[in-house]
Amino acid sequence: MTGPAATGVYRRLSSLIKPYRGGLSVAVVLGVFSSGLALAQPMVIGSLVGKITAGAPATVPALSLAALFVTDLVLGGVEVYLLGRAGATLVLDSRRRVVRSLLRAPLGLHLRRQRGDLFSVAVADTDLLKTSLMQGLLNLVVSTLMVVGSVVLMTIIDPVLTVSTLGVLLLAGLATMAVARRVRAVGVETRERVGAFAGALQRAIGAIRTVKLSRAEDREETRIGQFATDAYGIGMRGVRLESLMAPIMNLGIQAAFAAVFTVGAFRLVGGAMDTAHFSSYLLYLLYLIAPLISLFSALAQIQLGLAAMIRVDALAAEPEEAGGAADVVPMTDPALSFDHVTFGYQPGSPTVRGLTFDIPRRGFVAVVGPSGAGKSTIFALAERLWDVDSGRILLAGQDIRDLPLRALRGRVGYVEQDAPVVDGTIRENLVFAKPDATEEQIADAIDKANLRCWIDSLDNGLDTEVGEAGTAISGGERQRLAIARMLLLRPDVLLLDEATSQLDTEAEIALGNSIAAASTDCAVVAIAHRMATVVAADRILVVDDGRLQAVGDHESLLATNELYQRLVHTQLGGTDDWDPDAATGTELAGRI
Numbered sequence: 001m002t003g004p005a006a007t008g009v010y011r012r013l014s015s016l017i018k019p020y021r022g023g024l025s026v027a028v029v030l031g032v033f034s035s036g037l038a039l040a041q042p043m044v045i046g047s048l049v050g051k052i053t054a055g056a057p058a059t060v061p062a063l064s065l066a067a068l069f070v071t072d073l074v075l076g077g078v079e080v081y082l083l084g085r086a087g088a089t090l091v092l093d094s095r096r097r098v099v100r101s102l103l104r105a106p107l108g109l110h111l112r113r114q115r116g117d118l119f120s121v122a123v124a125d126t127d128l129l130k131t132s133l134m135q136g137l138l139n140l141v142v143s144t145l146m147v148v149g150s151v152v153l154m155t156i157i158d159p160v161l162t163v164s165t166l167g168v169l170l171l172a173g174l175a176t177m178a179v180a181r182r183v184r185a186v187g188v189e190t191r192e193r194v195g196a197f198a199g200a201l202q203r204a205i206g207a208i209r210t211v212k213l214s215r216a217e218d219r220e221e222t223r224i225g226q227f228a229t230d231a232y233g234i235g236m237r238g239v240r241l242e243s244l245m246a247p248i249m250n251l252g253i254q255a256a257f258a259a260v261f262t263v264g265a266f267r268l269v270g271g272a273m274d275t276a277h278f279s280s281y282l283l284y285l286l287y288l289i290a291p292l293i294s295l296f297s298a299l300a301q302i303q304l305g306l307a308a309m310i311r312v313d314a315l316a317a318e319p320e321e322a323g324g325a326a327d328v329v330p331m332t333d334p335a336l337s338f339d340h341v342t343f344g345y346q347p348g349s350p351t352v353r354g355l356t357f358d359i360p361r362r363g364f365v366a367v368v369g370p371s372g373a374g375k376s377t378i379f380a381l382a383e384r385l386w387d388v389d390s391g392r393i394l395l396a397g398q399d400i401r402d403l404p405l406r407a408l409r410g411r412v413g414y415v416e417q418d419a420p421v422v423d424g425t426i427r428e429n430l431v432f433a434k435p436d437a438t439e440e441q442i443a444d445a446i447d448k449a450n451l452r453c454w455i456d457s458l459d460n461g462l463d464t465e466v467g468e469a470g471t472a473i474s475g476g477e478r479q480r481l482a483i484a485r486m487l488l489l490r491p492d493v494l495l496l497d498e499a500t501s502q503l504d505t506e507a508e509i510a511l512g513n514s515i516a517a518a519s520t521d522c523a524v525v526a527i528a529h530r531m532a533t534v535v536a537a538d539r540i541l542v543v544d545d546g547r548l549q550a551v552g553d554h555e556s557l558l559a560t561n562e563l564y565q566r567l568v569h570t571q572l573g574g575t576d577d578w579d580p581d582a583a584t585g586t587e588l589a590g591r592i
């Protein structure tokens with residue numbers, strides 16, 4: 001970092017620590033004060049030595065020395081507490097900023113960056129702000145003042161000796177600074193490598209079942225190990241550089257002592273200095289060593305903290321998803337309309353093209369199409385997880401870009417296919433989208449989602465844990481639980497991405513009944529993966545390669561649309577004479 005970039009970083013550092021400057025300043029003042037007291041110690045000790053060697057009473061300097069020690073201890077304790085508190089608050093505030101950004105940034109962020117790397121910023125880099133930045137800054141200020149103070153006092157005692165001491169120390173200091181600059185560069189790279197290691201680890205842990213079932217433990221261990229080795233390699237470069245700093249400083253200190261003793265001997269012999277002043281001077285030299293080392297290591301420490309600050313800031317500065325501010329209008333018919341919608345994940349490569357269709361206010365619409373046709377993308381667009389490239393999506397006649405996101409996502413419920421439940425109890429899952437739901441509303445949603453029998457059969461009922469990502473409950477239960485959660489919202493439009501995995505007949509009937517119950521209250525749109533769902537629909541949208549190919553009911557599409565016929569036979573598990581009663585029972589068929 002040089003020039004304007006470095007200026008920007010230091011300006012940002014100054015604004016970052018501004019809110020904590022109260023505690024930090026007091027800690028610095030205490031640190032300086034306690035350093036000042038430490039600087040007074042050689043004077044007092046010198047006077048003690050002088051009194052003893054002259055045979056005079058030494059009570060006053062002895063008591064003064066004891067008072068200095070005690071005060072130093074107390075001030076040191078308060079300083080550590082204040083610094084710790086300022087650092088912990090900085091970590092807390094930074095984590096809040098990062099969490100806010102992680103939850104509110106557009107989905108693109110989560111696709112662009114590995115989760116482990118994002119965790120590493122939220123957990124490890126924020127912590128470095130405290131350990132490296134706050135501590136480093138305090139050490140820097142206090143050490144600098146202590147060095148300056150020592151040098152001033154040493155100059156007062158003997159300027160000639162001071163010039164020779166500083167000459168030697170300056171050379172050692174310059175060499176140490178050169179090494180410290182390289183430590184900073186290595187530190188930045190280390191943070192990035194640690195982030196990459198966390199990303200690799202998260203990939204395996206996030207798919208631990210797949211790893212085990214694919215017998216990929218050894219391969220993943222080697223792969224992740226490689227990332228760890230990379231981080232180790234760069235970390236070791238840092239260790240080697242840091243280990244260079246200590247000998248350089250030590251050499252400088254030894255040379256300074258040699259210079260002081262040599263020049264001092266001449267001055268003692270020549271009568272330019274007495275033993276009391278010489279012992280005071282030596283003690284100041286000793287006191288100078290610790291702050292000098294602390295000053296140079298603080299410089300390296302701060303560079304690491306700056307590397308962390310840059311990563312934290314970059315994440316916290318991710319723009320939030322932007323919603324509109326229009327007032328929500330009452331529901332109309334059609335509930336949801338796509339008007340010539342085109343969208344692509346990559347520029348110039350549209351995933352949906354010129355889509356135009358209406359979803360009526362009530363009833364059930366199924367969306368079918370080959371894998372990759374763009375069905376889930378249509379749902380994601382309706383929730384504004386992505387924004388259209390051209391065209392409009394209207395909810396009750398209002399462009400969804402004009403609506404506040406909370407209002408939009410409250411009116412359009414989305415039951416996703418893969419991970420519709422979160423770790424916690426059934427109750428926590430039910431009220432996840434509507435934490436203030438009443439017991440009556442919960443009971444109603446449970447009934448509509450056909451979950452009553454299942455929940456009643458559980459020992460802990462609503463307080464049963466569903467396991468991480470719902471692993472402790474079946475696929476059908478997960479799906480209906482997610483439907484119940486969305487029904488609690490009382491959405492105007494319910495989007496349902498049906499599970500692709502096979503459900504047994506009973507679960508299939510239950511799901512069909514849930515959809516049927518929901519579609520009497522609102523518009524239900526389901527990406528259908530099974531025949532029972534498709535034939536239950538009032539209207540079917542056939543999507544192919546991002547385009548709407550046909551719209552109709554089962555019979556008419558079966559008679560006229562070649563793609564639909566193919567889908568029925570190949571993907572939906574149906575036949576031309578498919579009998580809904582035989583497959584799912586009369587409850588569902590009775591609704592059609």
Ligand SMILES: Nc1ncnc2c1ncn2[C@@H]1O[C@H](COP(=O)(O)OP(=O)(O)OP(=O)(O)O)[C@@H](O)[C@H]1O
Nearest residue numbers: 111345346351369370371372373374375376377378
């Ligand atoms: N986040 C994304 N980034 C880039 N491309 C994506 C993303 N999500 C989906 N796609 C691509 O967009 C296309 C449509 O995907 P989409 O998930 O909408 O299809 P689908 O019809 O729902 O498929 P399926 O039935 O297999 O779930 C696919 O080619 C897919 O690879």
